[in-house]
Amino acid sequence: MEANKALFFRPKRKISDYRRGLWAATMEGFPAIVVLQLLGGPFLTGYLLFLGATSEQIGIVLAVTTLVNIVQLGAAVAMQKIKSRxxxxxxxxxxxxxxxxxxxxIPFVLPQVWWVDAYIVLYFLAFLSNGIGSVVWTSMMGDMVPAAVRGKYIGIRNTIVWAIGGVCIYAGGQILEKYPGAEGFHLIYIICAICTVLNIIAFFFYPNPPFAxxxxxxxxGMLRRPFQDAMFRRAVLFLSAYLLVQGLAVPFFxxxxxxxxxxxxxxxxxxxLLMTLVMMVSYYLWGALNSKYSTQLLLLWSLPFIGLSCLLWGGIAFLPALLVLGAVHILLGIGTGGFNLLAFNFIIGDTPKSERPMFIAVYSALTGIAGFIGPLLGGVIFKHAANWPEWLQQYGICxxxxxxxxxxxxxxxxxFGKKTA
Known part of the structure; x- marks a missing residue:
């Protein structure tokens, strides 16, 4: 009896700072993914169409998220002086x-003629802030997550978080189906406002690891270091060009x-939702593969899936569109899950710790410029496609x-050379 009593009252083992940090990063992801999914993806395009946006204006909005990453260069320099990441x-x-x-x-406080312009301005400022926050978050995650478990942890975290994201996509679609137009978007924004408050609270639970x-x-000298790394330089320029071409079609699905x-x-x-579920599983699988194969090799393996998802749009000419679109989104989920996970692991795992913020910033800036030009050109192409044969609009461009x-x-x-072996 005494032995059982002693066992019951035995103090619990203290949770390490490193585990506490991983839990904080995972829990913060829940409200963040709700906001991302309900205000992004098809709901972003739908809301812009509701506000009266053209394909060109939609292209500008889709491009903004990457262009503002240029600010990360300044953020990486400023991080050397800040006291608390x-x-x-x-x-x-x-x-x-x-x-x-x-x-x-916007619809409540502004005349309709200003709706789209106001959205672009607020969206730009929002993602300008996100660009600064992202380089800090990525730098912190690189210090918080040990290299030995980084691929597996990020894979598991993204799988769990994107499971919530999948529920959000389904719920958002049902809301807009039942309450089309303004009423449905109002309900979505109310949910996102609540999650924004929860997300801000969750930020305070992050640790503040020592900064090298x-x-x-x-x-x-800081700017020069990433460009002196031949592997990093070649990889970033290659991926930037790939993202530019991808931006012509994928953001316009x-x-x-x-x-x-x-x-x-x-x-x-x-x-x-289908794409999200596939991406959720692929995060875990790519993360598991990353413990056996090099990040560069797996990154290359992820790229053809994205290309195939675009090429498969051509199947609409021969097969039922609904069937083809299902296959398109399955391939896109596999490719996007792999690319997002492995690009993240590449810039925080294969770069020197003390120079990591600038490596992150250079990667984000160069891929951001490419990611801006792609959707911008895509928006122009789809605008002119209105006067082209219908098949080009429906599946030809993709x-x-x-x-x-x-x-x-x-x-x-x-x-990538020998490092992909």
């Missing part, structure tokens, strides 16, 4: 969520389904883009 994350992470969710107020500052003495093929919100959200992506991905092994 955690409070910087709290500040800019909160600004991003608050500014984005404030776009839901750059060994370079000036800004020019929802636009084509909603505005060209005239599919309903519920059906489009189900396709997005299929041609897919063919280009596959041809380009095949050259990747010559860019």
């Amino acid at each position: 955690k409070m910087t994350l709290v500040l800019f992470g909160s600004m991003h969520r608050l500014l984005w969710v404030s776009t839901g107020l 500052k750059s060994t370079e003495l000036d800004i020019r 929802n636009f084509v389904m909603l505005d060209v093929l005239k599919l309903g919100y519920s059906l489009v959200s189900m396709y997005t 299929a041609i883009t897919g063919l280009l992506l596959l041809m380009y991905a095949a050259a990747g092994k010559y860019v």
Whole structure:
């Protein structure tokens, strides 16, 4: 009896700071994914169409998220002087969520003629804040998660978080199906406002790990270091070009389904849900593979899946569109899950710790410029496509883009070299 009593009252083992940090990063992801899924993806395109946006304006909005990553260069330099990465994350992470969710107020406070322009301005400011917060968050995650378990942890975290995201996509589609137009979007924004508050609270639970500052003495030296790394330089330039071509079509999948093929919100959200479920599983699988194979090799393996998802749009010419779109989103989920996970692991795992913020910033800036140009050109192409044969609008642009992506991905092994072995 005494032995059992002693066992019952034995003090619990203290949770290590490292485990506490992993739990904080996972829990913070829950409200964050709700906001991301309900204000992004098909609901972003749908809300912009509701506000009266054209394909060009949608292209600008989709491009903004990557262009603002240029600010990370300045953020990486500023990080050398800040006292607390955690409070910087709290500040800019909160600004991003608050500014984005404030776009839901536009129809209530502004004349209709200003709706789209106001959205673009608020969206730009929101993702400018996110660009600063992202380099801080990525740097902290690199210090919080041991290299030995990094791929597996990020894979498991993303699997869990995106499971919640899948529920959100289904719920959002049902809301807009039952309450079309303004009422449905108002309900979505109310949910996102609540999650924004929870997300801001969750930021405060992050740890503030010690920061290894750059060994370079000036800004020019810090900027020079990433470009002196031949492998990093080749990889980033290669991936930037790939993302530019990808941006011509992938960001417009929802636009084509909603505005060209005239599919309903519920059906489009189900396709997005399918992609999310596949991506959720693929995060785990890619993470498990990353413990056996090099990050560079797996990164190359993920690229053809994205190209195939675009090329497969051409199947609409021969097969039922609903069947083809299902296969498209399965392939996109596999490829996107792998690319997101492995690109993240590449920039935080294969770069020197003290210079990691600048490596992150250079990667984000170069891929951001490419990611801006791609959707911008895509928006122009889809605008002019309104006067072209209907097949080009429905599947031709996407299929041609897919063919280009596959041809380009095949050259990747010559860019990454021996490290892909």
